[in-house]
Amino acid sequence: MKMPSPALPLACLALAVAVMAPLPFFVGNGTMRYLTDLFIIIAVAQLWNLLAGFGGVVSIGQHAFIGAGAYAFYGFTAHLGLHPFAAMALTVPFGALLSLPVFAILSRMRVAYFAIGSWVLAEVMMLAAGKLPGFGGGSGISLRPEIVRAFGARTPERIENIYWLSFAILSLVVLFIILVMHSRRGYALRAMRDNENAAMALGVNPVAVKAMLFVASGAMLSLLGALNTLQKLRINPSGSFSLTDWTVFIIFIVVIGGMGRIIGPVIGAVLFVLLRENLSDLGPVYMIVLGAAAIGMMLWEPGGIAALPQRWKDRRAARRTAPAPRLWRRALHFRDGAGRCGSAPRRARPTARSGAPRPGRW
Amino acid sequence: MELLNTLVQGVLLGGLFALYALGLSLLFGVMRIVNIAHGDLIVAFAYAGLMVTEFLGIPLPAAAPAILLLAAGAGWLLQRGLFEFVPRRDPLIPLLVAFGVSIILQNLMLMGFGADPQKLSLGALEQASVEILPELHVGVFSLVVFALAVALIGGLQLMIYRTAFGRALRAVSDSEENAAMLGLDTRAVFRKAFAIVMVTVAIAALLMAVRGNFDPASGPTRLLTAFEAIVIGGLGSMWGTLAGGIILGVAQMAGAQIDASWQVLAGHLVFLVLLVLRPRGLFPKHGG
Numbered sequence: 001m002k003m004p005s006p007a008l009p010l011a012c013l014a015l016a017v018a019v020m021a022p023l024p025f026f027v028g029n030g031t032m033r034y035l036t037d038l039f040i041i042i043a044v045a046q047l048w049n050l051l052a053g054f055g056g057v058v059s060i061g062q063h064a065f066i067g068a069g070a071y072a073f074y075g076f077t078a079h080l081g082l083h084p085f086a087a088m089a090l091t092v093p094f095g096a097l098l099s100l101p102v103f104a105i106l107s108r109m110r111v112a113y114f115a116i117g118s119w120v121l122a123e124v125m126m127l128a129a130g131k132l133p134g135f136g137g138g139s140g141i142s143l144r145p146e147i148v149r150a151f152g153a154r155t156p157e158r159i160e161n162i163y164w165l166s167f168a169i170l171s172l173v174v175l176f177i178i179l180v181m182h183s184r185r186g187y188a189l190r191a192m193r194d195n196e197n198a199a200m201a202l203g204v205n206p207v208a209v210k211a212m213l214f215v216a217s218g219a220m221l222s223l224l225g226a227l228n229t230l231q232k233l234r235i236n237p238s239g240s241f242s243l244t245d246w247t248v249f250i251i252f253i254v255v256i257g258g259m260g261r262i263i264g265p266v267i268g269a270v271l272f273v274l275l276r277e278n279l280s281d282l283g284p285v286y287m288i289v290l291g292a293a294a295i296g297m298m299l300w301e302p303g304g305i306a307a308l309p310q311r312w313k314d315r316r317a318a319r320r321t322a323p324a325p326r327l328w329r330r331a332l333h334f335r336d337g338a339g340r341c342g343s344a345p346r347r348a349r350p351t352a353r354s355g356a357p358r359p360g361r362w
Numbered sequence: 363m364e365l366l367n368t369l370v371q372g373v374l375l376g377g378l379f380a381l382y383a384l385g386l387s388l389l390f391g392v393m394r395i396v397n398i399a400h401g402d403l404i405v406a407f408a409y410a411g412l413m414v415t416e417f418l419g420i421p422l423p424a425a426a427p428a429i430l431l432l433a434a435g436a437g438w439l440l441q442r443g444l445f446e447f448v449p450r451r452d453p454l455i456p457l458l459v460a461f462g463v464s465i466i467l468q469n470l471m472l473m474g475f476g477a478d479p480q481k482l483s484l485g486a487l488e489q490a491s492v493e494i495l496p497e498l499h500v501g502v503f504s505l506v507v508f509a510l511a512v513a514l515i516g517g518l519q520l521m522i523y524r525t526a527f528g529r530a531l532r533a534v535s536d537s538e539e540n541a542a543m544l545g546l547d548t549r550a551v552f553r554k555a556f557a558i559v560m561v562t563v564a565i566a567a568l569l570m571a572v573r574g575n576f577d578p579a580s581g582p583t584r585l586l587t588a589f590e591a592i593v594i595g596g597l598g599s600m601w602g603t604l605a606g607g608i609i610l611g612v613a614q615m616a617g618a619q620i621d622a623s624w625q626v627l628a629g630h631l632v633f634l635v636l637l638v639l640r641p642r643g644l645f646p647k648h649g650g
Contacts, residue, residue: 108641112396127627284469295462
């Protein structure tokens with residue numbers, strides 16, 4: 001298997017930093033707030049993709065860590081009297097510590113059950129957050145003004161600072177994912193994603209690798225949750241632990257954009273934000289369209305939009321190497337070994353059994 | 363007496379929870395699909411019941427057979443029209459497809475019926491109660507639900523272990539490839555299985571709708587309850603699922619004694635504790 005070099009993704013990241021970092025000098029506050037939202041969404045989507053696309057761990061409970069981070073940030077500042085910067089930094093170890101027992105419980109369940117189990121845990125955390133004394137109960141509580149002011153005394157200054165902060169965190173998240181995916185562990189992860197038993201035979205411990213990913217993503221999601229409270233200015237159980245915002249939309253973003261590729265969540269999130277701008281008035285229709293698009297994408301091209309160039313390239317290549325007559329080809333693919341029809345993929349996707357790598361990550 | 367009352371109410375509620383879980387368990391057993399849209403399908407058929415009784419004015423007992431038939435057709439169609447095209451080699455894909463179905467269903471129901479809670483009425487039977495012990499009154503309807511749950515589990519067990527179709531189900535569940543090699547039409551088995559699953563969904567839906575309020579967003583709670591009952595009982599064991607449902611029902615009723623807001627949380631907490639203590643469930647099908 002050819003090891004892809006991290007040079008291209010790192011160059012793209014450097015380019016993005018070069019473009020986005022000086023942007024506050026050129027654009028207005030509205031644009032900056034808009035971009036800050038986008039950065040947080042991309043970062044959360046990257047972390048979901050890290051688990052599902054790279055690690056094969058589907059969680060429907062990642063909103064738990066966003067909410068927990070928000071509540072921890074409030075608790076550290078309001079109840080422990082910590083400086084907001086320290087409080088924000090502390091949400092990282094807090095998230096990591098929280099995700100350890102969560103993973104210990106969930107790792108007893110396999111893929112699909114893991115997903116629903118994570119949902120149960122998220123539900124428990126949300127209900128528990130509403131019962132914590134000193135956090136405003138079910139209706140929540142606003143951040144204290146002096147905490148918000150620590151990030152900039154005046155509003156324009158604050159918007160600028162939060163913009164930079166969220167972009168810095170997004171860059172670190174992406175850098176982390178690039179480095180992990182091109183490290184020894186990252187290759188172990190790909191091996192595991194393709195074939196868990198084979199990976200185990202080669203000395204990869206799937207549970208340890210998954211635990212590492214889960215803890216890393218829990219830590220960073222907590223930080224993003226704290227960051228997001230600075231945008232929302234208040235914590236409350238249903239808002240901070242929003243299933244729709246931080247899990248449903250995020251899953252759709254990654255699935256449509258491209259699972260298992262770093263560029264996928266970026267494409268998905270940009271599309272999502274643009275569509276939201278124009279279609280969110282439609283309410284339920286918007287959700288139905290997103291859901292249908294995600295299902296269609298899973299069936300047509302599980303690699304999402306990011307996999308389309310490769311798909312077209314493959315198709316062109318296939319056309320060049322003289323194709324078998326159409327009917328004959330169809331007969332070959334009509335029924336696979338299990339006698340299923342239709343579920344036979346139109347183009348042979350590399351599978352674990354063929355020993356080929358999954359489609360390129362970029 | 364208070365304690366005994368809570369216990370009895372909880373056990374009877376557990377019957378309803380087991381009914382939620384049957385379809386989910388069957389679908390996973392046969393197709394290895396965890397249908398995240400399960401709870402939303404339950405709510406959808408509750409709305410189907412509402413339409414028939416409220417808008418067409420047909421009483422529920424008379425309409426029930428038609429609704430169950432409709433459910434079987436819907437199940438067949440869902441498999442034929444969607445899940446048949448979902449590759450199952452990677453469990454991620456069916457999971458995410460079902461997730462999409464769940465969100466679509468929730469929002470379709472929101473568009474069609476609005477967010478207000480609804481309920482089906484069954485007239486006098488709903489309020490009727492019997493005194494099984496001195497000072498211990500039990501609703502007749504709850505007893506009927508529990509009896510139906512037991513009957514349905516028994517019936518499904520008979521079907522799976524005593525009929526030709528049950529043999530086909532078990533063969534496909536063991537190994538789809540081998541079953542196909544032996545000449546079994548696995549596609550037809552899957553379609554029929556999905557139809558049967560949807561009949562159990564519709565039964566659970568109608569009973570749920572009579573018992574309490576529902577709204578377009580109440581699907582996920584049903585899904586989580588069903589899932590917890592299955593995991594507590596042990597995967598693949600239907601009587602285990604009933605036991606799991608009963609444990610959850612008792613936990614919820616006990617939680618509700620403290621405070622209404624503790625009802626759901628208590629159920630979840632008992633589930634988590636049992637998951638840590640008995641990760642394979644109370645009645646694991648395969649030893650070890």
